[in-house]
Amino acid sequence: MKLFDVAFKEMRQSFRSLTGIMFMFVVPILVTLLFSFLFGGAGEGDSFTLPQTSLLLVNLDEGELPDSASFGGNMTGNQAFNFSPVASMGELLVQILQGDAFADLLTVSVAADAAAARLAVDNQEVNVALIIPANFTDALLLPEDTAVIELYHDPGLTLGPAIVGSLINQFADNFSAPKIGASVALAQLAETGVAIDEGLAQTVIAEMTAAALAQAQAGAPAVVVQPPSGITREGNLLSQLLGQILGGMMIFFAFFTGAGTLQTILVEEEKGTLPRLFTTPTPIPAILGGKALGTLITLTVQVTVLLVFGRLVFGIQWGGWLPVVLAAAGIILTATATGLLLASLVASTRQSGVIYGGVLTLTGMLGMVTIFTGGQSSPAIKTVTLLVPQGWTVQALQTALNGGGAVDLLPTWGGLLAWIAVFTAVALFRLQRRFA
């Protein structure tokens, strides 16, 4: 019973601490809320929202389309366009980009000259300027002519220019296809001895243009994206991202909770209450065991509250119940063992500030590198994260988040057990010697 008395005393003390509550619950939830806000937008729903890119168009195209050229209907398959008659391919590109189809991605405006557009980007008034060259139409019609569309962007940006670049490349390919097709076909026909007159050339060009339009109407080619083995995430992108963040914060601060709660061993030793307690009939193992049990209960409350909060408020799919329970148990036990080890190694509360503030932060951040990289870490980086216990707990939680089963967790649990066994053994050895 004494063991439980000590445990509940420790727990009460933890939950009475303002700093403890802040780090156990408020900061992890606050940071997750921040990311939810950052990626989901302010009041824009609960899904990942791609930011809009401001695009300034400069159409310098001086070319003229022949009367016979006609473009109509649907250029990109999934998106409908209704074109007004255009005099050049530059005008056509401007019309497409100004269409409703891209209104969610782009805010498009038009400038008269290239210098003004570049200046607007330099002054960060727009993200990207797109300068359509004077020979754009000619490059698509005349055999030897080539043109370069300039995509001028703020070097501080990566995503917006990448989106615009991808769109423009797609259109440039659609526009280039008839010319490439016609030049290849006519050259090959000429080599086989066919006499190329204007009528034949026009026929080939018309067929190539029709084929290119048909291809454009068919939309983006079929690519089936399949997550790699071991990754079967549920929920939308935002909730997956928030799962990683809240999980990472939970692990990071769980180790602080473990160390902070067991720091009472040092505090009470310095105040003299612990030696006085040792003079009572309560055995030393019951006192220290009670402190460890109190830490375990505190951590269980912390981890459970965050997991449930994440599920209910952020819609995070943590994984199957058994893998999640195993991962949570791994976090709780490893954080407790780490707290015991630190309490046994540190001689005074003065030292503990440096240890808890520095070592736990460093090892915690190291263990969380795979969370920062969104799962794109190199094998070397992943190995480095496993040099600290936090890395193993992150791996356990990520296995559950990625849809892994209990069997998939076994190797990670083996590693966690090794950390727990070694830390606990060292801690017990040192504490026994200290209080013998």
Next chain:
Amino acid sequence: MRVLDLAFKDIRQILRDKQSAFFLLIMPIVFTLLFGFAFGGFDSGDDDADPRLPVGFLNQDAGITAQRFMGLLEQSDVLRLVTPVADADALGQQVAEGDLAAAVIVPADFGAQMEANTPVPVTLIMDPTAATAFTIQGELETAISRLASALQTARISADTAVAQGQLASEEEQRAYFADALTRAVTAWQSPPVQVRASSTGAAAQTDSTAVYSDNAFAHSSPGMMAQFALAGLITASQVLVLERKSGAMRRLLTTNMSRASILVGHYLAMFIMIIAQLLIMILFGQLLLQLPYFQEPAATLLLVIASAFFAASMGLLIGALAKSEEQAVVYSLVPMFILAGLGGAWMPLEFTPLSVQRIAYLTPIAWIMDGFKDIIVRGLGLESVLTATAVLLLYAVILWLLAAWRFRFE
């Protein structure tokens, strides 16, 4: 002089606390490196190494069309094909373990179906939430699209040749079709219209600057500098709490030192401490991370001073409000998390919706980030940081006045 004495007393007290070194220097340096590495920091160091994303390529179709598709993908500036590979499961494993950025599986009937104009999907194994997912899928779609176009070209070319009385046998037609396909795929290496990306004038004018937008530390260095300028306030504000609790501040009031001088003395200590911290971090960024902070020394110095004024005012306010050392920790770390997260210290604000970006610029951290990025990424000079400096000084004045109003000497 008494103001200086008080400031130096505070600084000595702060530096005696070993915790200070962690928050002031070690943690920002470690976090800068960590975030930088996480987002691709130092590469292999081998200039000849291929920087393209490694993508596994499993071709289950032995036909010429699939080979041409592979040829188109090999032209990519972004992807580097890795072949041969064992099987789809092994590929998936390599992607899961991070050995490959993604893997492409071309089905056995890919070529036949493409030639029949009834395309079958290509499988792309990758984590759809990965930062590179958008780029990889885009490159793959471009290659398939170009292949489809090349096949159309070959088909029309062969049909026209037949219509012109050429290619009597089926064998000749097949050879003609294959030749046209090869020519068309080759032609796509230099299409008539190309897109060339370039970046802003000031950065582009000097070759030395242009590369810094690719430096993964260009975000983490100013980000962590801004964040830990606030974290460093923990010890400084704790000094005020301790001074108040121990009665030292009350005793100080019995001397001929005015209340304003006491405030200024404490403020000066925090200011000097933060200036020193920021300058060391800038040296670290310039010398070890090769970020061009010294390219515009006046702009960098102005921004450092303005940031220090703001952070020190914040520290004074925390010291004024905190009743205990515990509260000083909480009052320092919570604003640090909120301001750093919202202000774009952890990740670029460009990834967030416009509404969030507008809110972010209500935080001083966003202005610090913007100012330093103007210098090290955009290659801009003194003029570019004037707005950021003005905003930071405004924050400094407001926070200082609040601190003076709420400051308890007893």
